[in-house]
Amino acid sequence: MSWWRALQDRLAWLWGRLSGGSRFLCDTCKYNYGNACWRPERPNATRCPDYRRR
Ligand code: SF4
Structure with missing residues (x-):
C-alpha cells in the first residue's frame, strides 16, 4: 500500500x-x-516522491 x-x-x-x-x-x-540519490532537489527537498525516513 504505497499510499499508506x-x-x-x-x-x-x-x-x-x-x-x-x-x-x-x-x-x-x-x-x-x-550517490544514493541524484535528485536535483537534494539536499533541500521539501517534497519528494522517493523520500523514505531513515
Ligand atoms: S528526500 Fe528525495 S531528494 Fe532528498 S535525499 Fe531523499 S530521495 Fe533524495
Whole structure:
C-alpha cells in the first residue's frame, strides 16, 4: 500500500517540522548519502516522491 507509506512519510515530515526539526526532507531521508540519490532537489527537498525516513 504505497499510499499508506506515503502518508506515513508525510506525517513524519510534518511532525519533524512542528517539533522544530529540519524543514528539508533530505536531512531525515535514508537515501541522503553518497550517490544514493541524484535528485536535483537534494539536499533541500521539501517534497519528494522517493523520500523514505531513515
Ligand atoms: S530521495 Fe528525495 S528526500 Fe531523499 S535525499 Fe533524495 S531528494 Fe532528498
